[in-house]
Amino acid sequence: MTLTNDIKEFALDLGYTKVGITTAESFSDYIHELKSRGSKYDFYVQDPRQPLQGAEPQKLMPSAKSVICFAWDYAQKSFPESLIGKIGRIYQARCYNAPSHRINGARYQLMKDFLVKNGCQIGQGIFIPERWAAARAGITTFGKNNFAYAEGVGSFVVLSSIVVDVELEYDEPTLEIKCPEGCTACIKACPTQAIYEPNKLNPRRCIAFNAWFTQDGKPAGLTSHIPPEIREKMGTRVHGCDICQEVCPRNQAKLKSKLPDDEFLIKVAQDFSLSKMLNMTDEFYSTRIQPLMYNYIKDRKYFQRNAAIALGNLGEPSAIPDLEIALDDPEELVRSYAAWALGKIGGSTAKQILEKNHQKQTSEAVQKEIDAALEKIMVW
Template sequence: MNLLVEKIKNAALNMGYEKCGIIKISDMSGYEEKLNERIQRIPEVKPYYEGFYRFARLQDTYPWAKSIVICVRQYGKYHIPDHLKGLIGKYYLVDSRRDENSEDFQDSLKFEAYLQEIGLKTAAERKFGITAFRWAALKAGLGLVRRNNFFYTESGSWVHLEAWLIDKELESVEKPTLKECPKNCNLCIKSCPTASLSEPYTMNRLSCISCLTTFEGWDLPNEKFNSQMGSWVFGCDACQDVCPMNKGSWRAAEEFPGLTELSEHISLEKILEMDYTFLEKVMQPKFWYIGKDDVWRWKTNAINAMVNDYKEQYGEYIRCASNDSNEKVREMAQWAIGKLNL
């Protein structure tokens, strides 16, 4: 093994990453074909995916880049408060991409600093990524993509991917030993509440609950899938929770910083009672897919969840929300009152 490659991989493992691989920039070219296939299957998503072509054409933006260091980090090691399961997607509860208090975030900074210390020029993007992570990890042989579109290692799909562009042509590719999905298994497809996951390796983001609770779903009273959204207010774990390849892979051995304390403030009722200062200063930095100007969406999502699994105690909270300072929340509450005959 090239000495520089060995240094990089050892550093990654020493800083808590489960796996580390290195691929050539040219290995991303095949991603464009996969992107074309996705758009052909679901043409209506084309406007959302057109920006992804840059992931296959990295040297247009980074002409100096020659390789990609791709790392896998397990997040299925944290304790998740029981009352948040089915309410908020687990990944978002332990998302370290912008959480400076987390060890994962600090290790990411340290690893990038190390790459630079050994003479490499680097580029990274911690929010949504500098390239197509799953494709890069697949090309590096770090695991495989299963029928629910998620990337799996021996730790299941409860893993986070990170990548850095570097200016040296290096390569370190493994041979994955994971078994493929059972031939007749379609549990993930059957479990998708909105049929967004309509066939293997195919997902329509316009009907995905994780998108409907964050990037889409702006008009929930008229949303086609509002009832199928169930109790989810941010994200969705349905297709991962049901996957046999995830059985026993979550090991809640550690506490994610601040999660237990924050969880005490979160329930459907408490979301409706949250003032907008708390939503903007506490909830938004943690769950940053919803912007500061749109934190009212927490309340509309919560009302929708209350309607879908109505309990008598929800009535007073919904009626109170009909006087909320935000027009969208008032409209949602009035819709719920009419639908539930409150």
Template sequence: MSLTQEVKRRATELGFCAVGVTGAERFSEAETAAVNRTRQGLMDGLSWWSEARAHASADPRRATPDARSVIALAFPHPVVNPPSPSDGPRGRIAAYALGRDYHDVLLERMQPLVAMLRERGHVAKTYVDHGWMLDRAAAARAGLGWLGKNTNLLIPGVGSSVLLAEIITSAELETDAPVKKTCGSCDACMRVCPTGALVEPGVLDNRRCISFWTIEHRGVIPLDIRPLIGDWIFGCDLCQEICPVNARPATPDTQALEAFGPMIEARPRLEELLALDDDGFRARFRNSAVWRTRRSGLLRNVCIALGNIADRGSVPALAVALDDGEPLVRGHAAWALGRLGGAAARAQLEQALRRETDAWVRDECAQALQACGPLVVPSVV
């Protein structure tokens, strides 16, 4: 058995649902696309991204000069589609974030492969998505799947509910050919996106993406974006849920999914989340990717979801949020009360306006008072 075969066999045993190998040459085509989209402003808002990073991430040999091969790996993440209970407004969390933080899971799962390569005298360096590597380009060139119009890697027989990782190694491994498939005429993902973030097939405008606003963005969410977010409070799966490739995916390895540990709720009660203090947020989400938003970001998102669901029974919970220690939460709570409308919401906003000292929150309260009316707004969820 060749080393390539051994690596693939061991990767499968470790729960990876797809593994392929490509050479360590630059990902030149993906590099050009990434640089162009950066210059067009499609990546604006991502503080950690830059044109320089696009160039660096396209070169597997940047940090590993002796690299000969790139091992591309895909690991399944839990996917659940629970019905929404009728016990009050609930939000939605993207499926990839429901288990233990995937960075930790993938790094742990790659260690036996790294050890195997190093025992044979080869250099081996791991990458997950916080490393400087064009993950999808590596996976596509290594034959794992093709890049869909929703920009996700689509793996035949598996779908896109996967997390990507790579091992750069000095070992000269047998390479795989790219998959010769496309999405054809299907554009369901482009039509389902409520914000129009998929501006062209395979091209995402980060500034319109719900996942960007609910995860990466740290500040105020623009007024025109808020109603389009619906009930998503962390990420968005719409362009994956509608994808035909995900209609009948293979059943993931149960032992692989166990690596993510206990699951958090996919549709948590929003009013319960709005009551979380710092300790409560830490206890509930410290080991999850949701931790990335920090408390203020999550509660901001919760307020927006409550405003979109528009259940006037949420007025008391939002009224409490008007006294939150974070202006970011208070301002979005005010917006949500304006969406709910009615006498109770108006009374709470008037009281908040009298005591509020933050200029932006005062503006939100004033605008919300103008929006208040006797009728509840139609739900967008």
């Protein structure tokens, strides 16, 4: 057997769903497309991982010859109904950029160990455009919702790749859109109109983006502020959003499949609630938040903010006592969004709490959120 065949068989033995190989040449079309998006992607271009440089692997690793691409089906088990619409499926599956001490990270590490053992030098710190690489390696196609699709799986795949210095046998590219002709289901379903054209996304309007990338200190002037019009359309989604995948015809077979339970997720779902997330204990954070949502957010105040938004959108008066507790949180951000949520829920009790807190709050940001909430609050 050739090294190419050995690599592919080992990857499949590890549990990868698809594996393909492409050259390490520049992803010039990707670079052109990214630059054409202008300010919509300035935060991404300025990312410390330097995606534009990663799209030219041989500039970062002159000896690079091949990119080995992997797709893993993360919807092999079912997702609890109580977590759907709150936490994206890919995060529930604990597979996206998983650390090496977790099973999905260990799979990637075992693959790298195999390659080194077989004489390959591996590129380090090269941020490959995964969707473009996977399509060029022939294991995925594109969807109008900007996701990658693998045959027989749909878009519920997590992609990864490894750059090596060995010339391997390359697969035929599948750089194509395989959506049904005339289908615009994803565009119509997006609550914020983030998908404004087929294959065109304004990330700053994306629910997932607003849930986890709006943090202080990020590139291109991003802050923790989420515009009120976006908050109201986030629903109860605190980490990720699957709407454009859920409505896609290409995903219906997978979504309707009878899948085995994920026993760990069942345990998480039994303990998880938005109120617990809002006023979380250290134990809740370490056992129920971090195992699923370790990807983009390291500071718990952003999780609490998202929980406050979700409770406000849920609109249940039973959440008012928890939001009142959050108004005493040491984090200004949490207090601000708790105030917004109280205003969204409305009622005389919420109004009284907001009025009382307006007097004792010393933060100008919190006072502004209380003022805005009181201005719009409905009392019954």
